[in-house]
Amino acid sequence: xxxxxxxxxxxxxxxxxxxxxxxxxxxxxxxxxxxxxxxxxxxxxxxxxxxxxxxxxxxxxxxxxxxxxxxxxxxxxxxxxxxxxxxxxxxxxxxxxxxxxxxxxxxxxxxxxxxxxxxxxxxxxxxxxxxxxxxxxxxxxxxxxxxxxxxxxxxxxxxxxxxxxxxxxxxxxxxxxxxxxxxxxxxxxxxxxxxxxxxxxxxxxxxxxxxxxxxxxxxxxxxxxxxxxxxxxxxxxxxxxxxxxxxxxxxxxxxxxxxxxxxxxxxxxxxxxxxxxxxxxxxxxxxxxxxxxxxxxxxxxxxxxxxxxxxxxxx
Numbered sequence: 001x002x003x004x005x006x007x008x009x010x011x012x013x014x015x016x017x018x019x020x021x022x023x024x025x026x027x028x029x030x031x032x033x034x035x036x037x038x039x040x041x042x043x044x045x046x047x048x049x050x051x052x053x054x055x056x057x058x059x060x061x062x063x064x065x066x067x068x069x070x071x072x073x074x075x076x077x078x079x080x081x082x083x084x085x086x087x088x089x090x091x092x093x094x095x096x097x098x099x100x101x102x103x104x105x106x107x108x109x110x111x112x113x114x115x116x117x118x119x120x121x122x123x124x125x126x127x128x129x130x131x132x133x134x135x136x137x138x139x140x141x142x143x144x145x146x147x148x149x150x151x152x153x154x155x156x157x158x159x160x161x162x163x164x165x166x167x168x169x170x171x172x173x174x175x176x177x178x179x180x181x182x183x184x185x186x187x188x189x190x191x192x193x194x195x196x197x198x199x200x201x202x203x204x205x206x207x208x209x210x211x212x213x214x215x216x217x218x219x220x221x222x223x224x225x226x227x228x229x230x231x232x233x234x235x236x237x238x239x240x241x242x243x244x245x246x247x248x249x250x251x252x253x254x255x256x257x258x259x260x261x262x263x264x265x266x267x268x269x270x271x272x273x274x275x276x277x278x279x280x281x282x283x284x285x286x287x288x289x290x291x292x293x294x295x296x297x298x299x300x301x302x303x304x305x306x307x308x309x310x311x312x313x314x315x
Contacts, residue, residue: 003107004037004295004313007064009049012303015295018065020102023111024078030087030114031078032095035126036289037105038310040134040162043068044303046099058100069105069313070096070134072112073126083114092120096133096270106292108315115265121278128284129277131162131310136273136282137266139166139220142240143174145256146218150175155209155232158222159195160186162285162310163242167220168193169282179213181205181223189308193283206232227251285309 001022006014025031045051046068052059059066076091087093095112097105104110120129142163148154154171158164159180171178172194180195183202190198199208206229209216215234226245230253233239238254239247247255276282287309290298298311 001108002292002315003065003067003102003104004069004292005065005067005102005104005106006047007066009047009052009059009061011048012044012296012299014047015299017292017295018067018102020065020067020107022109025080025083025111027081028083028114029080029111030076030083030093030117032072032074032093032110032112032117033077034072034074034105034108034110034315036073036130036312036314037069037107037110038071038130038134038312039106039298039302040070040310041302042070042134043099043104043106044299047299060101063101065102067102067104067107068099069107070099071130071132072097072105072110073120073130074110074315076117077109080114086119087114087117092126093117094120094129094133094274096137106295106313113265115267116270118267118270118274121274124277124284127286127289127312127314130312131284131286132273132277132282133270135162135310136166136170136277137269138163138242139170140269140273141258142167142220142222142242142256143170143176145240145258146220146238148176148217148238151177152217153177153179153213154218154220155179155181155213155216155229156195156220156222157181157201157205157225157229158242159190159193160308161222164220164222165190165193165285166282167222168195171220173276173281179209179216186308205229221245287311289314
């Protein structure tokens with residue numbers, strides 16, 4: 001089978017087409033004939049070797065080939081022993097997979113644990129559906145970790161991004177007031193996502209939030225501002241850090257982080273997010289589609305930022 005990946009760590013130029021043996025479903029697994037797989041900045045972190053430095057068991061040095069990608073959309077064509085009846089051959093599904101070594105989503109066939117596979121959202125193309133799970137599940141975990149309720153106020157940094165955009169929509173659905181950052185070019189998008197108030201993205205964001213709304217109850221920090229955003233939060237408040245930043249000792253803020261791989265088997269949560277996308281409560285944003293042979297260019301684009309949505313491989 002063809003897959004998108006690399007055989008050594010490096011820049012976008014190391015991305016290539018790989019020819020690998022077809023995998024087969026084992027106990028508790030399904031095989032998916034992939035139609036679309038999105039591209040995340042985490043894929044670039046894997047390619048550069050950044051994730052290998054943090055989690056060497058995922059990407060052992062000099063042990064290739066590597067296939068990246070978290071999200072796949074396609075059709076089940078093999079069901080392993082012990083898989084519950086909700087998943088059958090021929091079902092259109094989306095899956096969240098664990099991209100270790102040659103196990104990523106960006107391949108013609110993907111093996112996924114059944115608990116990480118759900119029916120595809122009705123009315124959405126595979127390309128759009130492939131942009132949902134990883135980013136929406138991260139946003140869901142971020143919002144839950146803040147422990148704020150209806151009527152609270154939070155700030156979302158990087159609100160025009162994939163995780164930030166879903167965080168805005170999920171917070172609004174929970175009755176939470178949202179202050180979001182945006183560049184002038186992104187103001188209309190972030191407004192459409194439901195933000196109650198928008199402040200300009202850039203240096204001094206914490207001061208801008210305080211001037212606009214006073215101290216907020218929590219922050220979902222997808223722009224990786226780290227300590228720079230701390231002054232915007234009320235004493236005893238919470239910040240979810242997309243990069244795992246833990247704050248300064250004694251800053252009076254509860255910092256939280258939950259990596260995506262801890263959430264892979266949250267079937268019920270995946271189904272809720274799928275249903276929300278089906279009802280158009282979560283906006284699926286596709287910036288562009290690309291072919292597997294365009295992987296190097298795709299990685300350059302995601303590292304440059306500002307794509308306004310996800311790039312998606314079509315298989």
